[in-house]
Amino acid sequence: MAETPDAIRKSIRTYLFVGAVLFIGTVVTVMVATVPWLDVGNHGFDAWDAVLGLAIATTKASLVAAVFMHLNHEKKAVYWLFGSGIVFVTALFGLTALAKSDPIHDSRFYGKESVTPAPLASPTLR
């Protein structure tokens, strides 16, 4: 941890650099979502845009956590505390995957085998 004034003076350039990267990252996020020739995947928003957008956001968030929040050189206790929070959140996101296999969309759920299951409404129409 940058404790001594000298060490802090040295790390100021790092902070400025990270700040600049964050600004650039934000501009890039907006550009890949709005400039047509930077659009990944299909035209308009689709899964690839989500992956790219979230990847940039995760990179930015990791930079904030590592440098501004000093997670790049922290004590073990902090890693355990924060890490356990992250583990629970990941598990929670895993639960949303269950929505895909919700039996409510399965006609056999109602005991009527002959009925074709209603399609899961797609968030975007193409």
Added chain:
Amino acid sequence: MEIPYIVTPRKDTGLFNSKIAIWLFLASEVMLFGGFFSAYVFLRIGADYPWPERTLPVLPGLINTFILIGSSVTVVFAWASLKMRQWRRFQFFMTVTIACAAIFMVLKGLEYNVKFHHQAVRLPDYTVIEGHLGYEKEKGKEVLDHHGRKIEENRILIEASGLTFSTVRFHTPWVEELLSQAAHRNAKITLAEDVSAITREGQAVGILAKAGEPLSPALLERLQEAHLEARSHNGALRTAALREKWTAAKAENPGKRGWQIASGVNIDATALEPKLLTEIGTVAFKVDPPARMNFKPRDVREGDTQSRLRDDTVIDGKLLASPMVFHNVDAIDFRHLAMKAVEKGQDPMAAIENSWLINNHAFAREAWEWNKAEVAKLEKTLIATYKVDPKTGKPNREPTAKERYRIGWKEFAKKAEDAGRPKLGFWGRISEEFKGPNYAARGEETFPHLSLPREQIGFSSKFTPAWNTYYAIYFTITGLHGLHVIGGALVLAYYLFFGRKMYESNPEWLANRVEIGGLFWHFVDLVWIFAFPIFYLM
């Protein structure tokens, strides 16, 4: 008493105590926001309507992102300045941080305000119309409600000639509202006939309130009191009489079960009658002259000649044509209609051509035709740039559902500009990004007038959580985030304005405090780093 380990680290953890505390708190915060973000994913996957993707204005969101990132840098600098014992620098950077928080909240407030004044309505055929709501102007003036405010909401209009209140359920604020509406129309609400009742056992009928007495909450409360007293009195009498009968019946039929003798146990109603007090369940008033009153759709179940409020007040009177009048329509959205058509196996384009709006309003057809031409142009450009897949014969890239089926305010503006309407200047357009379309400058030629008959109103709402789950989760996450910004800024401001004394006595302690506050501030920034692309760009 000295608090241990606030400056020096504890041996077992290697950290000062407040740092452990803030990380515990941040871990819980991660789970809190994680919960909401996973709720977002869940709602989006399961949405049974077209998700309003990329619907928020990007510019305010982008500026807010810059502001929060900038403030994250300055809060680190404020902490570093304290570590280097530079008080003036600390003051400067902390002031900038708090100013950033203030600007962020102002922009957020502007964004919310636009949503709270923007109305959407879904027609029975799932066409969605958005715009600015009001009532028809009368003699060139806005129609004001009884408070003198412009009506900007969907309302049910009734020419009320009589009101019957339930003495138990009447809702006092609504009674006051009715009185104020009547006063606005120069009408009086008076008791239709005498309310006469027996209020003491064995006494004669007395008059509680005379016909013609004006409506007031006090009058209703008085009648309510008499009613409740009568009801409890009568109830007690009936119970006592019934108990007597039961005791007698049980004595006459020893060994029998209750259900075997129950049919023979009856109260002698005529014997009880003289002892009973009069219950006043409802009380009728007349409105003279009959006055036009307006009600929120959620408060009233309307009928042609009689309507009922949620507090069981019955309104006698003709239901007036209560159209929903858009002063300015700024978006027509056929995405939901198209989705329903596809679900039914129909052609979405044919469904749109057959929609009520297209067939009843020339401006809608005109806008639709214009949009079709725009989509055709876009299709051409996409084919020219990205070619056609030789295997399937389909273009590699196609216009999105939003481009095909939604005519938003920017499209309306472009259409009008193409037709020769003057363009707005640079700052005019920037201001629209923050405040929404400028109806006054662009005029009715751009954003047309529309009067929607009541039977065509399926569901209407402002852009609040009531409109759909997208806005529900948007307001939940951004609102909660905004509260965090305010809370964090308050803590940092406390260090700035009240930290001097601690700085002089124990600067390291203050530096540690600022580090803790800073950690929270970075976390707030971190949440926004995810919230911005998710809500504004996806």
